[in-house]
Amino acid sequence: MVTWTDFERATIQDIFSKIDYDIVGPDALSRCLIVYPWTQRYFGSFGNLYNAAAIASNPKVAAHGKVVLGGLEKALKNMDDIKQAYADLSVLHSEKLQVDPDNFKLLADCLTIVVASQLGKDFTPEVHAAFAKFLAVVVAALRKQYH
């Protein structure tokens, strides 16, 4: 059972209210594909991923980035039982998409960096730690149904 302090709950809600999903989602996914190029293995149907510029301007990457960030809404709305809320998504990623769960951490790290560059000074060490904890819980929930 994950317990959240009042500070953590408030901080996480605050971060999501401040970020533009349509920018952060695409940025985080394209950053992941650029910084960790082996993650491109899951996106063979996305067309041109040959270099950073192509990835950053690829409309399929952008669209998918929005989908991924939208998926975090579910965790945000069910913070007290993210494991349960993500059960189906976990099965989807393991059985159908067959994504190596180590990749979840890579995307989470890129998302943290995009949010950090958006919030600048406001992304203090404490805010950062709260956000990192939230993403760690999400990642653990996504890993849960792998067997």
Add this chain to the structure above:
Amino acid sequence: MLSKKEKQLIREIWERLTPVAEDIGADALLRMFASYPGTKTYFSHLDIGPGSAHLSSHGKKIVLAIAEGAKDISQLTVTLAPLQTLHAYQLRIDPTNFKLLSYCLLVTLACYMGEGFTPEAHAAIDKFLSAFSAVLAEKYR
């Protein structure tokens, strides 16, 4: 693998960080202590609260060492030789912690550089810090 372009980018970025080494270093350390409390165990002999003199001077030391390494990445083993010995025989910091601090440095840079911390810069510095950490741990065993 770092391209010539990436090595130059890394050199330029760390040169620009040198005048603010204290702030960057202290910020990264604070992030590491907040996100990974186990790392505080290496600093029980220092005052590592926000704003403390120990935190600033220690942060500065670390950032300046990285900046020095960035000047000529092909010579990392030579540049880091004394620090390799220090970490292996005296400090004996578990090398998994190098990854944690490296990541926190990336977040600090993202906050500090904003849009300027492009995916290219992020990738280059991530690779550089991995190489730096690997060289630092070379004398451990």
